[in-house]
Amino acid sequence: MQVRDLWVDLDEFHLREIDLDITSGEYFVILGPTGGGKTVLLETIAGLHRLRQGRILLDGEEITAAPPERRGVGFVYQDYALFPHLNVAQNIGFGLKLRGEERTVIQQRVDEMARLLSIDHLLHRRPGTLSGGEQQRAALARALIVEPRLLLLDEPLSALDPETRESLQRELARLHRELGTTTIHVTHDFEEAVSLGDRIAILNAGRVVQVGSPDDIFRRPESEFVARFVGVRNIFEGDLHAGKDGYKLLVLDGTRIAVVTERNGRVHASIRPEDIIVSREPLRSSARNSFRGRIVEIADRGTLISVTV
Template sequence: MLQIQNISKDMGEFFLDSVSLDISKGEYMVIIGPTGAGKTILLETVAGIYEPDGGSIHLDGNDITRAPPKERNITMVYQDYMLFPHLTVEENIGFGLKSKKVPSDEIHEAVQRYAEMLHIAHLLHRYPDTLSGGEQQRAAIARAMVMNPWALLLDEPLSALDSKTRENLRKELKDIHEITKTTIIHITHNFEEVFDLADRVAIMNEGKIVQVGAPDEIFRRPKNHFVAEFVGATNVFKGISTSENGIASIKIGDIIIRAHSEIEGDAYISVRPEEILISTAPLASPIRNAFPGKISDIRHCGAMIRLNIDIGVTFVVALTRQGFEEAELGIGDCVYIAFKATSVHLFPGKSTTE
């Protein structure tokens, strides 16, 4: 277990504000958040590059808060590779082991293993300036992994690569994690990396961690308005909530939406587009939230069609292409939408970070 407890660090423009996070051994944790949220400082503090102003870091029960980086058995890879230009790929990957005076045959065996895992064994004789960006990043990851670290820290490792290379390296990272069971903490802005790689995801904003959970939980049930906006949640509206017997009634403009919640006062709701039913006739089922409306826009998004439905506020509804064609819907058509109270996620409107 890596336990980060109330870590604070003030570097002026960038800072950490009482960050706490527990990471299990073997977990793949992805951290996301806007630029300047404190993600890189958090990783560098865990790695020992910075000492925190307050708080503590424990690794397997041992306090490493002020331990030098070389004693932490934690390695870090940045997006810009940082390979030694005067060393071959093989020498780059084996550099850390050589500095620890590991026997040369063991170094060769370890380098070969990770080079093969990352599909660069045929490049071991080459120098970094002869490699593509993807090949250099594979070498940088191999150099970190060859040290058999307790944790591997990745700071946007795929952001500088083209889409095809990103896709391939994403798969290789997943394979490496499954094979080695190394604990990985990975910063990214790419939601595909979150869903493909993360066991859990932490969202940071203004030096704080504002939500932690499984990827699907984060995207389906954002904790607050900031998280909802950051993950691109659709159908987010602000209203006033009153609650009775566990059923909240949220007034948004001239409509009332009902949800299972005891939250009262200023609040936001979100409803996923695919959880909204649409019909050209009133729906007979006893769904708590049912409204007449009019189609104001239709967008073709690959296999899905997104319709904007004006019911006093504009809801986005998602249909499969087949369902859309069978319904024969067009702009200006009068329709009915409905969604269950359990499909409405309600969160307080007081703060963007709490």
């Protein structure tokens, strides 16, 4: 699908100059802070908001002005949005019922989707009696049963406990492998985005600020905002000066660091924790950068230890 120069005005919030190219069968993640416009963008693609300008195309077909029910899009909200007065089977089959499918066809497809999502033992239950993970599986089944050309997932894991979140994350990956449905998944969690996404778009304040593979986003952030948002630490601001032997000198508060870069002038730079060796004694190494420092804090973060020098 393609989004071209999309602008949306909603009261005091605005989407601006959104351009996206998502290949057929791709698992595409939109990552950004709360209030950045992620849900608004999904809802606009689904046809729930009017565009000020721009175009939306799906499988080469212009759907900019198409009503939501004619777009071939499935939508799963963060809060599941299941009908409380219907049981799980009726919720899953709701879209097929709206299409006028025969009851036997609906029953067969509901049974198939329930088995695929491992909720076939819950079909007689009402949503209010289900756990969060079970409700989310029912919502996924309801969206997928109509065989959408595009599946939109709005923070599908954020309301779940850690164990259920991890389980459903694996389930989403499996479903995508088996069904191959083009998917746009919205989240504010970078680890979730990296685990699931073929590519990631960073959305902040209504604008796409970077698009790339998970590795590109983490290892080559294009702005300080992106770097900090995806968890990059040790970010400094300094000036680049000419060096020798193919290196330039990055000057940070008087400290000179040899770097390889084509950039010049004032820059932001990051030193990754995994590239730092801390030692009581000077190391015999080919590394060009070696500095003396004092450890002022050691903090246990559970799965890692934070050392402040």
